[in-house]
Amino acid sequence: MAEKIKLFVNGQEVEVESGKNLIDALGAVGIEIPHLCYHPALGADGNCRLCLVGIEDGRPPVVPACKTRAAEGMKVLLDVDNIKRIQRNVMELELINHPIDCPICDQAGECKLQDFYMKYDGQKSRMSVKPVLKAKKMDFGCGVVHDQERCVLCARCVRFTRLITKTGELGIVNRTDAARVNTFPGRPLNNRYALNVVDLCPVGAMTSSDFRFKQRAWFLTKSPGICHGCSKGCNIYIDHNREKYRDDVIYRFRPRLNAQVNGYFMCDAGRMTYKLENDNRLAAARVGEKSVELAEAVEAVRRAVSQAKKIVMVVSPNCSLEQMHAVQALAGQCNAAVSGYSDGYVQQGDGDDFLIQDDKAANRASFAILGIDSGKAGFDQAIAGADLLISFQNDLTRSLENDTLFEKTQFVLIGSYENDCAARAAISLPVASYSEDTGMVVNCDGILQEYRAAVGKISPAPSLIEVVHQLGGPFSTRDEVLADLTANVAALGGVDLKHIPAAGTALTANEVSNVAA
Amino acid sequence: MQVQVLSARFDIPDAHRIEVAKEHGAYATLEKVFSMQPEEVIETVKASGLRGRGGAGFPTGLKWSFLPKGLDKPVYLAVNSDESEPATFKDRYILVRDPHLLIEGIIICCYAIKSHAAYIYIRGEYTTQVKALQAAIDEAYAAGYLGESVGGRDFKLDVTVHRGAGAYVCGEETALLESIEGRKGQPRSKPPFPAVEGLYGCPTIINNVQSIASLPFILTNGPDAYKAYGTEKSPGTHLFGISGLVKKPGMYELPLGLPILEVIDKVAGGLRDGRTLKGIIPGGSSTPVLTPEEAQDVTLDYESMAAHKTMFGSGGIVVLDDTVDMVKLVENLISFYHHESCGQCTPCREGLGWMLKIVKKILRGEGTTADIDLLTELCDNIEGKTVCVLSAACTMSTRSYLNKFRHEFEAYVHSGAPVQAAM
Numbered sequence: 039m040a041e042k043i044k045l046f047v048n049g050q051e052v053e054v055e056s057g058k059n060l061i062d063a064l065g066a067v068g069i070e071i072p073h074l075c076y077h078p079a080l081g082a083d084g085n086c087r088l089c090l091v092g093i094e095d096g097r098p099p100v101v102p103a104c105k106t107r108a109a110e111g112m113k114v115l116l117d118v119d120n121i122k123r124i125q126r127n128v129m130e131l132e133l134i135n136h137p138i139d140c141p142i143c144d145q146a147g148e149c150k151l152q153d154f155y156m157k158y159d160g161q162k163s164r165m166s167v168k169p170v171l172k173a174k175k176m177d178f179g180c181g182v183v184h185d186q187e188r189c190v191l192c193a194r195c196v197r198f199t200r201l202i203t204k205t206g207e208l209g210i211v212n213r214t215d216a217a218r219v220n221t222f223p224g225r226p227l228n229n230r231y232a233l234n235v236v237d238l239c240p241v242g243a244m245t246s247s248d249f250r251f252k253q254r255a256w257f258l259t260k261s262p263g264i265c266h267g268c269s270k271g272c273n274i275y276i277d278h279n280r281e282k283y284r285d286d287v288i289y290r291f292r293p294r295l296n297a298q299v300n301g302y303f304m305c306d307a308g309r310m311t312y313k314l315e316n317d318n319r320l321a322a323a324r325v326g327e328k329s330v331e332l333a334e335a336v337e338a339v340r341r342a343v344s345q346a347k348k349i350v351m352v353v354s355p356n357c358s359l360e361q362m363h364a365v366q367a368l369a370g371q372c373n374a375a376v377s378g379y380s381d382g383y384v385q386q387g388d389g390d391d392f393l394i395q396d397d398k399a400a401n402r403a404s405f406a407i408l409g410i411d412s413g414k415a416g417f418d419q420a421i422a423g424a425d426l427l428i429s430f431q432n433d434l435t436r437s438l439e440n441d442t443l444f445e446k447t448q449f450v451l452i453g454s455y456e457n458d459c460a461a462r463a464a465i466s467l468p469v470a471s472y473s474e475d476t477g478m479v480v481n482c483d484g485i486l487q488e489y490r491a492a493v494g495k496i497s498p499a500p501s502l503i504e505v506v507h508q509l510g511g512p513f514s515t516r517d518e519v520l521a522d523l524t525a526n527v528a529a530l531g532g533v534d535l536k537h538i539p540a541a542g543t544a545l546t547a548n549e550v551s552n553v554a555a
Numbered sequence: 556m557q558v559q560v561l562s563a564r565f566d567i568p569d570a571h572r573i574e575v576a577k578e579h580g581a582y583a584t585l586e587k588v589f590s591m592q593p594e595e596v597i598e599t600v601k602a603s604g605l606r607g608r609g610g611a612g613f614p615t616g617l618k619w620s621f622l623p624k625g626l627d628k629p630v631y632l633a634v635n636s637d638e639s640e641p642a643t644f645k646d647r648y649i650l651v652r653d654p655h656l657l658i659e660g661i662i663i664c665c666y667a668i669k670s671h672a673a674y675i676y677i678r679g680e681y682t683t684q685v686k687a688l689q690a691a692i693d694e695a696y697a698a699g700y701l702g703e704s705v706g707g708r709d710f711k712l713d714v715t716v717h718r719g720a721g722a723y724v725c726g727e728e729t730a731l732l733e734s735i736e737g738r739k740g741q742p743r744s745k746p747p748f749p750a751v752e753g754l755y756g757c758p759t760i761i762n763n764v765q766s767i768a769s770l771p772f773i774l775t776n777g778p779d780a781y782k783a784y785g786t787e788k789s790p791g792t793h794l795f796g797i798s799g800l801v802k803k804p805g806m807y808e809l810p811l812g813l814p815i816l817e818v819i820d821k822v823a824g825g826l827r828d829g830r831t832l833k834g835i836i837p838g839g840s841s842t843p844v845l846t847p848e849e850a851q852d853v854t855l856d857y858e859s860m861a862a863h864k865t866m867f868g869s870g871g872i873v874v875l876d877d878t879v880d881m882v883k884l885v886e887n888l889i890s891f892y893h894h895e896s897c898g899q900c901t902p903c904r905e906g907l908g909w910m911l912k913i914v915k916k917i918l919r920g921e922g923t924t925a926d927i928d929l930l931t932e933l934c935d936n937i938e939g940k941t942v943c944v945l946s947a948a949c950t951m952s953t954r955s956y957l958n959k960f961r962h963e964f965e966a967y968v969h970s971g972a973p974v975q976a977a978m
Contacts, residue, residue: 085899088901127936131937170908214908
């Protein structure tokens with residue numbers, strides 16, 4: 039816990055954390071200082087001049103809050119006439135050359151210019167001369183579309199490509215009111231995190247070609263979630279909306295701050311995995327070519343299980359900790375082998391030293407916690423002579439070099455996605471995907487995180503745990519699985535699975551060593 | 556009235572060449588300087604009362620003493636030769652006619668502040684000055700006044716000429732440093748100040764050409780000889796560039812403290828026949844204009860200018876007679892500062908362009924009284940809210956015309972024409 043200091047805001051004493059600038063220190067206790075250019079991940083630039091605050095007895099008396107450290111006894115003046123006048127005047131200047139095309143702007147509803155106008159400006163335009171005209175809908179590459187007229191030149195995007203990705207594709211060219219953000223000729227944005235500039239942009243100058251004109255921000259429900267694009271487990275917002283006469287659809291993923299996992303950002307590839315949640319979903323249960331009611335398919339699987347001599351169950355490294363454990367319990371009851379074989383989920387060398395990992399699955403770490411073998415040798419040994427293979431979300435086609443396996447063995451898929459694997463299944467059962475379900479995943483750094491159901495489909499698929507129960511598994515609810523995990527999995531002994539903190543919980547060294555044992 | 560302190564060698568043929576300059580005293584004071592302790596040199600400069608000639612008039616010796624003590628980082632000197640303020644043309648004379656005076660000053664300064672690297676930042680367009688300066692530096696290296704062992708002493712000094720890409724804002728000291736470092740010339744937020752964290756993150760002193768060029772005289776003749784010129788608080792001499800509607804515009808070296816009207820009359824030849832004085836820009840385009848009435852008791856020193864709510868500035872005096880249309884002058888003024896705004900911070904970037912468009916609107920005869928008021932208000936809304944003082948250079952001066960010559964703006968509003976037809 040950081041040291042606390044006391045200072046005064048408008049004469050009121052407040053206690054804040056030391057070592058922070060005034061924007062962050064006061065923001066943490068609910069006192070807003072308007073700003074456009076400052077961003078905690080990008081540092082203070084001091085160019086927007088919106089965060090100017092008064093310092094009583096200070097020299098100079100007016101300072102940018104982003105560049106001023108909170109200090110013991112400091113007398114900050116915010117709610118005073120001259121500061122309010124500065125905020126209003128700076129907002130007026132921000133807006134004189136702004137197109138004010140909010141009705142067609144994607145940012146409307148989550149735009150700092152709009153918010154600050156309502157809060158700090160509110161005056162009629164006094165602009166009676168022609169505004170500066172600049173370029174619009176410029177293709178910056180990587181799906182980023184730039185509107186120079188909407189831009190407030192806060193340089194967040196420029197600093198992002200310099201400080202975070204260190205690729206430096208963006209710069210501000212020209213000076214005075216001809217200044218504009220641009221790329222170098224023939225050198226568009228070319229990095230795997232480029233779409234973060236869309237989130238960073240406080241206005242509608244940076245838009246995503248994928249999201250443009252799809253939805254108004256205020257119609258979107260912004261539910262927290264965990265990205266399943268790789269083993270980093272970036273915290274995200276799942277922005278979704280159920281329009282009249284339509285199903286609940288996800289429109290975008292956005293990064294959600296978690297200092298110990300992903301910070302403020304996420305990669306572009308992970309961001310686009312929302313499409314997998316919307317499209318090509320396994321809609322109905324199937325036996326052979328025929329669509330059937332779920333109950334009928336469950337019955338068919340139970341029959342197959344009772345007739346099989348040797349059963350193998352493969353779980354996906356994207357299954358939640360609870361789902362894996364429920365499958366383990368089911369396997370125990372029907373004397374089946376459990377494998378987590380999923381080599382195809384790993385793209386060797388694809389990861390970087392920032393967020394992207396080689397392992398394109400969210401929860402491989404749980405295999406070790408639960409003692410699930412995911413090796414090729416173990417899988418080959420288990421599958422030899424097996425006459426029934428049941429996959430839980432595991433897309434085996436990613437890992438198998440030849441698929442003669444599916445011809446030799448009866449194959450059942452319990453999953454969410456219509457893909458090659460589902461096409462090969464004799465029986466397939468749809469279950470809720472992670473955006474529609476609640477569960478826990480352990481990321482590559484051993485951080486256990488919980489996600490909750492975000493999307494509510496009109497006809498929701500049952501949860502995997504429920505289907506496993508119908509197949510004969512002992513746990514009827516997720517809570518029962520959690521209780522059993524707490525009681526019987528040593529590696530999780532110290533963790534209160536019912537109360538996982540919002541930022542996740544790091545499994546301790548001790549827990550990890552238990553796993554190894 | 557004219558004196559020859561800085562300009563002593565200006566009229567000597569070929570004084571830009573080292574052998575001629577040396578014949579007339581160049582580098583003669585180095586022996587004395589090297590016999591002193593660096594601190595003594597600083598004290599001597601402090602005692603002379605020399606004030607920064609870049610415009611702000613900050614005491615030079617005091618500036619040097621702000622360098623942090625006991626740091627293990629190198630100290631840099633940056634000589635500001637950007638000289639881009641409209642109506643200012645003093646430093647060019649030093650660079651072209653007596654560049655060795657500047658180099659000698661640089662050696663003195665660097666010895667005093669214990670710096671071994673000096674950069675002379677000069678506008679890229681000033682090719683004549685760059686050539687003269689570089690030739691002189693080459694001569695100084697060849698003669699052993701620069702390099703590993705300055706004047707045969709155990710003192711190393713390298714001087715580098717850095718040509719800017721041509722921006723007024725690069726005369727702002729931190730924009731100048733950014734430009735030397737190879738980045739876009741945009742002012743930095745202060746603090747930290749350059750004396751603590753300047754060029755490449757190291758302590759840096761930034762001085763104007765004329766300030767540095769004043770050092771050889773002070774060190775040769777002592778602070779009292781320098782203080783014999785000028786006034787008590789504004790000692791010494793200054794190169795004044797007098798332009799505008801006078802009979803003899805030009806560069807004149809004068810002691811500080813002379814009455815401005817007398818200088819215009821006696822030194823610059825006075826107004827053209829039959830013309831009357833309308834206003835005086837006392838020290839470069841950014842300084843608030845003086846009316847003839849105000850000018851009556853104004854003297855050419857920092858204190859008198861401040862007392863008349865204007866600034867001494869860079870010594871670039873512009874004389875305006877009754878043919879000058881103040882509204883057009885303001886348009887010219889704002890268009891300059893608008894063009895030169897670095898575009899970094901909001902008030903300056905957006906505000907100066909707006910002001911320019913409003914003045915153009917008034918000139919077209921489409922303005923209203925509200926526009927004049929808005930213009931005045933914008934001056935207040937922009938000034939003091941920005942990273943650097945470029946916007947203030949525009950608003951301080953613009954405000955003075957709006958206040959003192961408002962009737963000329965109103966004439967355009969009411970009749971769409973200038974106030975007088977004397978043009």
